[in-house]
Amino acid sequence: MPSATTTAVANKNATFNAPSFKRDFTALAVQNPKKAAAMAGDWRLRLENALIEAETATEMALQLATIGGSNLAFSTLTGWLGAKKEHIEEQWFQPTANGDEYQQAGATWQAANPTASPADWAKTSPFKEGGIKDPTKMVGIPVSLWLVGGTGLVAWFARNTDQGVLARGLATGALTNMTGELGSNAGRKMFKKKSETATDE
Secondary structure, three states, X not given: OOOHHHHHHHHHHXXXXXXXXXXXXXXXXXXXXXXXXXXXXXXXXXXXXXXXXXXXXXXXXHHHHHHHHHHHHHHHHHHHHHHHHHHHHHHHOOOOOOOOHHHHHHHHHHHHOOOOOXXXXXXXXXXXXXXXXXXXXXXXXEHHHHHHHHHHHHHHHOOOOOOHHHHHHHHHHHHHHXXXXXXXXXXXXXHHHHXXXXXXX
């Protein structure tokens, strides 16, 4: 014996009978052409609205997925580069002639500046005094800004194409990555400054 759910589904599937609908609508068109035309126009409008809503929902889902994926990729890249920068700085301030290239660079600077005080040494940077390339920058510009500029250009050129949704998603992902990085750095500096102030007191 079929269940109530099965019966309900069967009844729901059977509500539209194509041959019967065609026969009834044809009769209506003969009897009242204006009413038939109005009904057809109304159904066409409903169909178009439903298709537009479905397309908008799909586009939104695709764009959100692109934003999330690109932001994850870009933030992973900038995070890795940021960690490398911190590693270089740590090694620079642990100078030894037998260490890695960053420790050797620090030792070389100290040997060339024997009269430098600890305070002078603390103010040095491996990227300035040491001449080491900052991994978070390209020709002096942060990599995250390059990503925004590059994806922004792609989005602009693809604005009227089918790939425009993906391009805008990439650009938005790059922008949110850059602003997130700026916010994170600002928060670090604020905390560091507050900690130094508390220590001085």
